[in-house]
Amino acid sequence: MKRHFVTIKDIARELNISVATVSRAMRDTYDVNQETRQLVLKKAQELNYKPNFNATGLVKNSSHNIGVVLPTITNYYFSTVITGIQEVAYKKGYNIVLYITNDSAEREMDILNELSLGNMDGLLVCVSSDSRQNDHFEQIIADGIPIVFFDRVAHDIKASKIMQDDYHGAYQAVEHLIQQGYKKIAHIAGPAGLLFTERRMEGFLAAMKDHRLPVKKEWIIHSGFSRDFGEKDALQLLQSRTRPDAIFAVNDRKAIGAMLALKKKNIRIGKQIGIIGFTNDPMCEIISPSLTTVEEPALEIGRKSCEFLLNHINKKHFQVQELTLPTKLIVRESTMRG
Amino acid sequence: MKRHFVTIKDIARELNISVATVSRAMRDTYDVNQETRQLVLKKAQELNYKPNFNATGLVKNSSHNIGVVLPTITNYYFSTVITGIQEVAYKKGYNIVLYITNDSAEREMDILNELSLGNMDGLLVCVSSDSRQNDHFEQIIADGIPIVFFDRVAHDIKASKIMQDDYHGAYQAVEHLIQQGYKKIAHIAGPAGLLFTERRMEGFLAAMKDHRLPVKKEWIIHSGFSRDFGEKDALQLLQSRTRPDAIFAVNDRKAIGAMLALKKKNIRIGKQIGIIGFTNDPMCEIISPSLTTVEEPALEIGRKSCEFLLNHINKKHFQVQELTLPTKLIVRESTMRG
DNA sequence: GTGAAAGCGCTAACAT
DNA sequence: ATGTTAGCGCTTTCAC
Numbered sequence: 216m217k218r219h220f221v222t223i224k225d226i227a228r229e230l231n232i233s234v235a236t237v238s239r240a241m242r243d244t245y246d247v248n249q250e251t252r253q254l255v256l257k258k259a260q261e262l263n264y265k266p267n268f269n270a271t272g273l274v275k276n277s278s279h280n281i282g283v284v285l286p287t288i289t290n291y292y293f294s295t296v297i298t299g300i301q302e303v304a305y306k307k308g309y310n311i312v313l314y315i316t317n318d319s320a321e322r323e324m325d326i327l328n329e330l331s332l333g334n335m336d337g338l339l340v341c342v343s344s345d346s347r348q349n350d351h352f353e354q355i356i357a358d359g360i361p362i363v364f365f366d367r368v369a370h371d372i373k374a375s376k377i378m379q380d381d382y383h384g385a386y387q388a389v390e391h392l393i394q395q396g397y398k399k400i401a402h403i404a405g406p407a408g409l410l411f412t413e414r415r416m417e418g419f420l421a422a423m424k425d426h427r428l429p430v431k432k433e434w435i436i437h438s439g440f441s442r443d444f445g446e447k448d449a450l451q452l453l454q455s456r457t458r459p460d461a462i463f464a465v466n467d468r469k470a471i472g473a474m475l476a477l478k479k480k481n482i483r484i485g486k487q488i489g490i491i492g493f494t495n496d497p498m499c500e501i502i503s504p505s506l507t508t509v510e511e512p513a514l515e516i517g518r519k520s521c522e523f524l525l526n527h528i529n530k531k532h533f534q535v536q537e538l539t540l541p542t543k544l545i546v547r548e549s550t551m552r553g
Numbered sequence: 554m555k556r557h558f559v560t561i562k563d564i565a566r567e568l569n570i571s572v573a574t575v576s577r578a579m580r581d582t583y584d585v586n587q588e589t590r591q592l593v594l595k596k597a598q599e600l601n602y603k604p605n606f607n608a609t610g611l612v613k614n615s616s617h618n619i620g621v622v623l624p625t626i627t628n629y630y631f632s633t634v635i636t637g638i639q640e641v642a643y644k645k646g647y648n649i650v651l652y653i654t655n656d657s658a659e660r661e662m663d664i665l666n667e668l669s670l671g672n673m674d675g676l677l678v679c680v681s682s683d684s685r686q687n688d689h690f691e692q693i694i695a696d697g698i699p700i701v702f703f704d705r706v707a708h709d710i711k712a713s714k715i716m717q718d719d720y721h722g723a724y725q726a727v728e729h730l731i732q733q734g735y736k737k738i739a740h741i742a743g744p745a746g747l748l749f750t751e752r753r754m755e756g757f758l759a760a761m762k763d764h765r766l767p768v769k770k771e772w773i774i775h776s777g778f779s780r781d782f783g784e785k786d787a788l789q790l791l792q793s794r795t796r797p798d799a800i801f802a803v804n805d806r807k808a809i810g811a812m813l814a815l816k817k818k819n820i821r822i823g824k825q826i827g828i829i830g831f832t833n834d835p836m837c838e839i840i841s842p843s844l845t846t847v848e849e850p851a852l853e854i855g856r857k858s859c860e861f862l863l864n865h866i867n868k869k870h871f872q873v874q875e876l877t878l879p880t881k882l883i884v885r886e887s888t889m890r891g
Numbered sequence: 892g893t894g895a896a897a898g899c900g901c902t903a904a905c906a907t
Numbered sequence: 908a909t910g911t912t913a914g915c916g917c918t919t920t921c922a923c
Contacts, residue, residue, distance in 0.1 A: 222900055233910045238902060246908055268672040269610035270900035273915045278607060280618075280648065289632040298627055301653050305664075310618070310650040315639050326643075334606040442835075471839060478841075497780075501809060501840050503816075560916055571894045576918060586892055608916035611899045895922080906911075 221264045230258055241266070278334045280310045281524060284326060285341040286318035286367075290468070291496040292513050293341070296365065299517020300339060307525055309336070320346035327351045337524045338362045342369050344406045344440070361527035365520040367409055375527065376537045377520045381411045384509040384542035385418025388463055388491045391507070393426050395550050397461035397489045401434035403448040403473065405465045412437075415465055415493065434459050445472020453480065460488055461550075467492035467499055467508055474502060474549065489550040504548030512540045559602045568596055579604070616672045618648045619862060622664060623679040624656035624705075628806070629834040630851050631679070634703065637855020638677060645863055647674070658684035665689045675862045676700045680707050682744045682778070699865035703858040705747055713865065714875045715858045719749045722847040722880035723756025726801055726829045729845070731764050733888050735799035735827045739772035741786040741811060743803045750775075753803055753831065772797050783810020791818065798826055799888075805830035805837055805846055812840060812887065827888040842886030850878045 223237040230237070232251065240247045240255035258264075272278045281304060288294050297311075304311045312335065316323040323343045328351065338355065340362055349369045356362055356374060368376040392400055402419045405412035416435075423430045433455040438444040445464060449472065452459055464470035470492030474484055482488055484504050492499065495510035519538055526533040561575040568575070570589065578585045578593035596602075610616045619642060626632050635649075642649045650673065654661040661681045666689065676693065678700055687707045694700055694712060706714040730738055740757045743750035754773075761768045771793040776782040783802060787810065790797055802808035808830030812822055820826055822842050830837065833848035857876055864871040 220900095224900075234901080235903085235911080236909055238900095239909085242902095248908055251908085267611070267900050269607045269616060270915090271902075272607035273605070273611055273900080273917090274902045276915075280650070287636070288626065289629065289636055291627065294627040294632045297651070298625070298653060301651055305652070312618075312648040312650055313635070313639055314643070315636060475839070498836055498839055501813070501836055503841050558916095562916075572917080573895080573919080574893055576916095577893085580918090584892055589892080605916050608899090609918080611901090611916080612918050614899075893923085895920105897918105897920085899917090901915090902913105904911105904913085907909085 220267065221262045222267070223264070225262060226255060226258050226264060229262075230254055272334075277336050277528075279308060280312050280335050281337045281339060281521070281528075282312050282314055282335040283339045284314045284316060284323065286316050286343050288313070288315060291498075292366075292466075292494050292511060295513035296341075296517035296520075299514040299519075300521045301517075303518050303521040303525070309525065316343045318343045318345070324351055327355065335360060337528045339520050339524055340364055340369075341366045343367075344409055347408070361524060363520050363524040363527065365516055367411055370410055373535055375523045375535050377516055377523065378411060378414075378537075378539050379511045379516065380539045380542050381414035382418040382421075384493065384511075384544075385415040385463070386422045387418075387542070387544050388493065388509050389419050389422035390426070391544055391546065392461045392463065392489055392491060392550060393422065393428065395461075395489060396552055397550075398428055399434070399457060399459040400428065400430070400461045400463060401452050401459035402436075402463045403445060403452070403465065403469055404435065404437045405440055407437045412465060419463055431455070431457065440466055440468060442468045442472035442475070445469030446476040447472075449473035449476040453477075462488060462490045464490065464492045467494040467496040467506060470506055470508070470549075471498055471502055474506065484549050485551045489552070491550055495545055499545070499547065504551070507547045507550040508545050510543040510545050512542070515540055558605065559600045560605070561602070563600060564593060564596050564602060567600075568592055610672075615674050615866075617646060618650050618673050619675045619677060619859070619866075620650050620652055620673040621677045622652045622654060622661065624654050624681050626651070626653060629836075630704075630804075630832050630849060633851035634679075634855040634858075637852040637857075638859045639855075641856050641859040641863070647863065654681045656681045656683070662689055665693065673698060675866045677858050677862055678702055678707075679704045681705075682747055685746070699862060701858050701862040701865065703854055705749060708748055711873055713861045713873050715854055715861065716749060716752075716875075716877050717849045717854065718877050718880050719752035720756040720759075722831065722849070722882075723753040723801070724760045725756075725880070725882050726831065726847050727757050727760035728764070729882055729884065730799045730801065730827055730829060730888060731760065731766065733799075733827060734890055735888075736766055737772070737795065737797040738766065738768070738799045738801060739790050739797035740774070740801045741783060741790070741803065741807055742773065742775045743778055745775045750803060757801055769793070769795065778804055778806060780806045780810035780813070783807030784814040785810075787811035787814040791815075800826060800828045802828065802830045805832040805834040805844060808844055808846070808887075809834075809836055809840055812844065822887050823889045827890070829888055833883055837883070837885065842889070845885045845888040846883050848881040848883050850880070853878055 223234050227234045227237045237255050240252040301311050314326045320343045349372055352372055363375045365377045436448045470490050492506050492508040495508045499506035499508050561572050565572045565575045575593050578590040639649050652664045658681050701713045703715045774786045808828050830844050830846040833846045837844035837846050
């Protein structure tokens with residue numbers, strides 16, 4: 216069934232030279248006579264030669280594959296990150312190989328342990344939200360496969376990490392609410408334990424403190440990232456003894472869930488309760504009133520992560536580094552009191 | 554830098570047997586003494602042996618990589634399809650390698666020509682909307698690399714194809730509008746030339762005809778798939794001599810664009826102009842009024858495409874086949890007159 | 892049932 | 908500047 220592809224042997228035979236010369240000419244390394252080199256290139260083109268990655272990979276012990284491990288791809292943020300990753304990977308001739316964990320630490324482990332890991336040149340990972348121990352990552356790094364973490368990074372591992380500026384983004388969000396005149400501000404957060412969730416929490420707390428606003432314990436709720444949780448959290452907030460007049464949600468999906476819940480209760484978003492999200496999902500513009508949010512540089516995070524990883528793969532001694540990309544406040548109707 | 558991975562040689566040495574036996578034992582093929590087999594398996598486990606895909610691939614002339622070529626991944630439909638693909642690929646031990654064309658035929662060509670194609674065991678493709686000639690696909694198939702097309706299939710190529718039932722989905726959508734009492738029904742379509750766009754058009758026309766409803770030429774608009782085009786098309790519709798009382802959009806994004814435009818003009822969706830989309834994007838539930846639509850079985854399309862491809866790769870004489878998956882009408886507020 | 896050896900396509904010493 | 912050769916890790920005849 217499988218075709219016989221053209222190999223360097225074929226080129227060598229037709230040109231009456233050795234495979235070594237062909238190999239050298241193809242890669243423009245070592246000293247090769249420019250004439251022979253042109254000849255080889257021409258013949259390769261003519262024969263439609265395509266290098267066999269299995270063969271080069273076997274020799275070089277690499278695959279030109281980079282694995283991308285993340286919770287899901289069916290949301291705006293992640294699909295955009297992947298687009299960024301793919302963009303630079305493609306340019307550099309690397310394949311990106313997708314692994315979806317469904318946000319389950321167990322599946323994450325399975326993937327990392329069982330898989331053809333030896334066949335990845337490096338890994339880009341966004342850890343699952345219930346992932347608590349990171350031994351498997353340590354092991355992989357120890358095996359010589361570089362990992363770059365993005366968005367949800369593993370706390371305690373020595374590896375490059377790329378994040379958005381969760382702290383300042385959150386701070387800015389809450390400050391915006393305060394400037395709009397909201398005072399009783401609640402925060403519906405993500406699962407405890409994730410770094411970026413904590414950072415956003417810290418930004419929230421800091422802004423409240425700096426403006427001498429009290430924060431009640433019952434106004435802070437930890438739960439999942441989905442819209443459903445947003446609805447539930449909002450409903451719960453409505454039960455609290457003192458009802459908050461604004462909600463800062465850890466992401467747009469939860470913010471939207473909250474809006475939907477409040478709208479059902481005939482609460483006027485903005486006027487009675489202000490809402491702000493995080494991400495800048497296209498849905499923000501579609502929901503009514505439109506949702507104020509903090510934009511994350513998703514595409515750039517994807518690009519940078521991939522660049523870092525490629526550096527780790529190719530540069531002998533590229534140092535581990537952490538990068539924090541700025542966010543941007545996008546004001547819309549959901550935080551308008553007027 | 555690169556670690557020395559455990560090889561079958563190591564196992565053979567430790568067990569004092571030959572690599573051939575190890576190789577045979579690992580794959581439970583040929584006659585191997587069950588005892589030695591168990592020994593090998595145990596030792597492999599113990600040493601944490603992982604097969605080197607480059608090596609097996611080199612021998613078997615395969616890579617366990619399947620390429621997925623599609624216009625974009627940042628929308629609900631495609632990201633869901635990929636999730637389905639990844640699900641079955643993962644189960645069968647195949648990697649999926651992503652190529653994003655940005656819906657450009659030129660980039661599609663580049664990818665298909667330049668890339669490490671020889672290193673793909675097969676391809677899953679959704680053609681870009683401006684892709685007109687299909688020679689490159691023919692060539693690849695001729696080279697022995699199987700292709701399965703999904704969603705946007707190449708018209709005239711002998712290859713397996715998986716689609717949703719665009720014709721009947723459209724028919725059902727339009728019939729629903731008619732049953733709701735709408736009579737002057739417009740269709741904002743995708744770019745002419747794409748098979749699924751045509752099918753939806755045909756379904757639209759057939760339903761109108763069967764119900765003896767006139768269709769005006771000015772009520773049919775071809776343009777792009779994005780929300781912006783939906784807005785533009787709706788505005789254009791408002792200019793027509795007789796204003797339609799309902800719009801069937803080729804997808805949800807255009808439907809939503811249209812809704813946004815009409816809402817700005819203070820036209821009451823449902824009451825004055827009914828709108829129905831296609832896909833069942835989560836946005837349908839978020840926009841207000843909520844959007845009636847025809848659900849596409851995106852996840853299933855992903856799964857089936859991948860299954861078909863794997864069959865083509867592994868079963869000697871798996872016949873080319875076409876599969877059409879059913880759609881489902883989801884009624885919401887945007888088509889409610891009352 | 893098992894071993895020896897050739898070879899998949901390519902690269903990298905080592906020669907010349 | 909180019910050729911010769913060994914070998915990457917694995918599978919697969921072909922012997923025994």
